[in-house]
Amino acid sequence: MADPMTVEVVAADRKVCEGTATNVSVRTTEGDIGILPGHEPMLAALVPCAAEIVTADGRREIVALDGGFLSVAKNQVSLVAQHASLSNEISSEQAQAEVDKLTKIQDAGDATLEETHRLHLAQAQLKAATKLKGKQGF
DSSP states (O other): OOOOEEEEEETTTTTEEEEEEEEEEETTEEEEEEEOOOOOOOOOOEEEEEEEEEESSEEEEEEEEEEEEEEEETTTTEEEOOEEEEGGGGOHHHHHHHHHHHHHHHHOOOHHHHHHHHHHHHHHHHHHHHHSSTTOOO
16 A cells, blocks of 8 residues: 555645545545545646545544645645535534525525525535545544
8 A cells, every 4th residue: 555645735824634534535626626645746626515524544524615725746745725614613504604695695696705605605505514434533
């Protein structure tokens, strides 16, 4: 088995997490992608999603991203976004309330670009909060 890769998740206001991992799954503008140690260098644009990181010790961490960028080079994976949250930092109830509120605005045809962006982030947060309750690792 190849050596684990280093993974960092960075938001505009903080470093969300950093550690070693054996697998990173994330959604790009071209579709879902899985990154394993030794992956070829690449850059990709991310869409709002719940990224999954399998840590070197086998635990899984889910991170809500509002889009951003993925960089892979020399066994280093960087996920960079304006907003990023670990699943254990997210209240599924608050995320659901935000999704419900913003969906109503969008369905009425009154959503601004900012509200649409907030809806996509809330959807990613809801997915992250409910995807893997209690099994975070990083």
